[in-house]
Amino acid sequence: MKKNKIAGKIIRIILLIIFLIFALFPLYWIVLTSLKPTYELYTFPIKYWTINPTFYGYKKLFEFVNFKQYFSNSIFVSFLASFISTIFAMLSGYVLSRKEFKGRYAVILFLFFSQMIPSYLIMVPQYVMFSNFHLINKLISIVIVYSGFGAAFSTIMAKGFFDRIPKSIEEAALIDGCNEIQSLFKITIPLMLPGLSAILSFSFVNNWNELFTAVMFLNTSNKYTVPVGLYSIVSKAGIQWNVLAAGIVVALLPTIIVFAAAQKYIIAGLTQGSLKD
Amino acid sequence: MKHNRFILFMLLPTLLLISFIILYPTISGVLLSFKNYSVFNFGNIKWIGMENFKEIFGDIFYMDVVWNTIKWIFFSVIFQLLFGFILALLMKEPFKGRGLYAGLVFYPWAISGFAIGLIWSWLLNGQFGVINDILIKLGFIKEGFNFLSDPTLAMFSVILVNVWYGIPFFAIMILAALQSIPNSLYEAAEIDGAGYFTKLFKITIPYIKPTLINTILLRVIWVMNFPDIIYGMTRGGPAGSTEILSVKMINTVFYESNYSKAAAHGVIIVLILLIYTIMYLKLTSKKEFSL
């Protein structure tokens, strides 16, 4: 019996390590490439180490590619849009979880339907619509789009979280004389905070990486977001890999920070069900 | 009455926003698919009925594209699910440094799709690709695999990358669901002398089934509409062996500048997904979603 447990533990550790290597290997290559001088990028035989590490890639990234500006644009857009969609999702997810009403099923189907739409089906209509509103080349336009795309998915998630919070808690509050809105904000939402941060971080990651809409709607380089900036390193005459790799590393930082900060909540937030016991 | 107004008030922001951003453009997109909106026709845009669809279905390669799409979705999602599930099981019990481990093992989810495609097409290159180099150095093979130029390997390669990218999503969702299983269930089973696999199939899987069903449903929809990796790695080649519907749609815009035909491709994609969703829900016999 005990032997089995130890064997199980070893297998578990080995598997955990395999998963980690599989996930990390490309990251190692990206970081290494970002530190290589240009003339070492394409050397053969392949070098798994560089004796001439340089910050040239990072320097170019901030000098030529104006990455600082893209970065702050992306922070602004991603956070604002994630907040908007999370708040909207909180309201609608609550109703979908708690209320029985006509058309509820239709609303949920509608949310799933909105996930099915491929980008090129709506590209031209969206572009024409936004250009009629004079919203081309404005950061606010992609905030609106991201909020809309995020709201659907976030509502589906939020509904799931609300489903896991026992109704009895709210009912108790109602008996104590709170009205519905009060009980929502005073009782349910505090319980939902972990779940909400999970939703927020998911939409943050999605918004942070969105390329397609940003490329179409933003024109001037002072409005670009990080993915557009990264994409513009790919030119007719090639890709300067060390600069692109440096860009990917820098772009990863906020999402890794958000993941790390939220991972406690992501895991805990989705486990509200344990309250049911 | 007041009750209904409350519901409306709470739903309205989301529904209005989605209608404005997605529903309205979708309707005009569908209308677009029955026109001849391409850059060569700007002065003369008109209704052409089913012409775009006829042209699409008249393409001798089209059924290959559909078949590729099925392979792409099926194997991507199956393996993302399988490995995501295993990873979640491994991470279920707390261990020292689990937070850091999670951050590192989940990061592929945080890279943008086009960058993933570029990096992996470099890693998998037949001549100067790192993967081949390592395999040769380890003595597994003598000459590099043609990961992206051999038609049978190419589909395997792009799916491999998609699995790499998609494991974290499943792992996170399943991990969360796993942690909501009351410990008392396991304890009761242990008293009855249940082994690891008995517990897995009798308790764990049935308990997280709703999460699995919904996550798979969402993921299939997303993978269908995720051309980024394939576009970055092979553009659908060699000889169309990795061309899926969404890549075909992009190519219609990039090569032909024919927005109406691209919209028609989009309409077909949505129809397929709708049929799939309805069938899927029938088969899993669920009337209600809960995530």
Next chain:
Amino acid sequence: MKKFIVFISLLLVALFAFSEETITLNLVEAFSSPWRTPTLNKIIEMFETLNPGVKINVISPPYETAYQKINLMVSTEQPLDIVEIGDWNLSTLAAMGKLEDLTPYINSWPEKNDLIDGILEAASIYHNTPYLLPHGLFAKALFYRPDVLKKYGFNDYPKTMKELYDMGKKLTESGKNQYGFAFRGKGYPTSFIDAVVTSFFDDIDPNNMYLTKSGKIVFEDPRAVEALTFYVNIYKDTSPKDSINWGWDEQVNAFVSGITPLLFQDPDTTGMLNEMLKPGQYKTAPLPVGISGKAYPSFGFVGWGIPTYSKHKDLAWKFIKFVSSAEINGYWSKAYGALPILKSVYKYDSYFSSYIFEGWTKMFEDKKHYQFTQYPLDNENWGKWNEFQEKTMQQVLLGKLSVVRCLKEWTDFWKKAGIK
């Protein structure tokens, strides 16, 4: 809503009042890159200093999406005054009817006579009208690595396609990961295929690469069978199998690392090569000639145009004229790697007569063996052709389609497309 309208109109009035003092021109780039765009910005700075009251606002969409974005912007009449147009989307934009005919401007331009021969004609591919003034030229030349060739006992570059093949075959030692030719299989391989195929002909129409002088489609000529078979053999015998999936980046990667020391590419490739290789480590040569003793390179070009709806056309032309002057064009081409459009630039700037540009200068001088021709870029099916040719060519390389069948499909394509 009312407040909003009032606010917008106030804003418009304010903008209008402001614009009395400075005029802002909007310019969109098609071939942006982190290394080219800063040069453009410097040129614009010079222009703005010389023309107080004028500001130029640059839009630089990522290269791979640029054509789509420009199409959308122009078709919805987004404020634009200067549009960079590549040869491959000229017809698309011109067909919209939203490009200004530049004839009157060019005719009044003193430097018109300094333009390289044939360039204006090349730029007038759509309805014989110059809808753009080119600012850079591209043509494929042979890049080679003397250091690698020397190791295998070759002291000179291949002069004919046959020599290219033989040399490539001798170099190829797949066990050592050494190959000959950097083959292009993905992402617009058109010009690579056609450079080889047409070299088996001696009667290509100077106005259309896909027609012989007698008006026959080249792909239905028996010589095409021999030519395409030869091209397939180059792939099979001198190139890595993997190159069926190679685009620009992989080609150049393999060239720089020495895996494939022979490469056909455009002059803007020199930019990255100069950074990655030591001087003299690579050289350029004319394209190898075929069994006909000839080769048919084609001009690729990129230039500036003016949208018909621009409100500042004269000012836009003033800017175009400025960047097209010998001085600026030389500076621009050097930074960017395209070939200058003015004859005088080649004379006064020694960079363009250096060994790096030997391949092109030799081709330009040798009119007997190198006859420049054009693609049917004005044909509506040109875009579709690129996708079709890439796909069918890959099928041939994989042995899924025979050369003969493939040529028949290509012939049928162009017959249906109504090639003229």
